[in-house]
Amino acid sequence: xxxxxxxxxxxxxxxxxxxxxxxxxxxxxxxxxxxxxxxxxxxxxxxxxxxxxxxxxxxxxxxxxxxxxxxxxxxxxxxxxxxxxxxxxxxxxxxxxxxxxxxxxxxxxxxxx
Amino acid sequence: xxxxxxxxxxxxxxxxxxxxxxxxxxxxxxxxxxxxxxxxxxxxxxxxxxxxxxxxxxxxxxxxxxxxxxxxxxxxxxxxxxxxxxxxxxxxxxxxxxxxxxxxxxxxx
Numbered sequence: 001x002x003x004x005x006x007x008x009x010x011x012x013x014x015x016x017x018x019x020x021x022x023x024x025x026x027x028x029x030x031x032x033x034x035x036x037x038x039x040x041x042x043x044x045x046x047x048x049x050x051x052x053x054x055x056x057x058x059x060x061x062x063x064x065x066x067x068x069x070x071x072x073x074x075x076x077x078x079x080x081x082x083x084x085x086x087x088x089x090x091x092x093x094x095x096x097x098x099x100x101x102x103x104x105x106x107x108x109x110x111x112x113x
Numbered sequence: 114x115x116x117x118x119x120x121x122x123x124x125x126x127x128x129x130x131x132x133x134x135x136x137x138x139x140x141x142x143x144x145x146x147x148x149x150x151x152x153x154x155x156x157x158x159x160x161x162x163x164x165x166x167x168x169x170x171x172x173x174x175x176x177x178x179x180x181x182x183x184x185x186x187x188x189x190x191x192x193x194x195x196x197x198x199x200x201x202x203x204x205x206x207x208x209x210x211x212x213x214x215x216x217x218x219x220x221x222x
Contacts, residue, residue, distance in 0.1 A: 004155075033208070042117070042200050042212030043156070056208045090155060101146070102210070104155035 025093030135201030
């Protein structure tokens with residue numbers, strides 16, 4: 001059984017660019033949640049996907065969007081990057097909307113210059 | 114609204130016991146989670162409480178009082194490898210986890 005994987009590990013972009021981050025959920029999980037973690041802060045919920053549908057969204061602007069694929073892997077897209085988007089982006093997978101524990105991937109460190 | 118409060122930093126001695134407190138304010142409470150996060154790594158699940166009382170898992174225990182909006186994580190027989198950030202997270206509704214800023218624990222010899 002493989003755990004949650006994310007790619008890329010690190011990424012550097014400039015303001016105004018667009019970025020796509022990827023997450024493969026743990027085998028058997030149908031739910032993926034995305035979080036943004038700024039330095040020295042706790043993770044902040046961006047949104048969750050359950051069976052390919054958005055199942056809830058945090059306080060993030062529409063330029064943060066996502067997808068979930070039939071194999072339950074997921075993408076996070078961020079348009080018009082801003083300096084404040086620099087953070088560790090974590091995805092967490094679980095079963096049935098994360099009613100129990102969620103398993104986090106190693107994260108993607110995004111730096112916006 | 115949701116407001117998770119936990120101490121920013123704590124220091125404890127190897128072999129000792131430490132208690133990390135967490136308070137929350139929310140409606141629709143549906144569970145309290147504790148995660149451990151080493152620097153530069155992903156959070157790893159430690160415990161989950163949905164009913165009042167103490168849940169014990171080896172050297173780690175977590176307590177919940179829903180009426181007081183209060184939880185704590187108890188770490189016994191501290192080891193150097195326990196130096197990490199400990200994140201308290203509350204689940205409201207069915208999916209969203211709201212995290213505190215984390216408590217950075219330093220274990221000293």
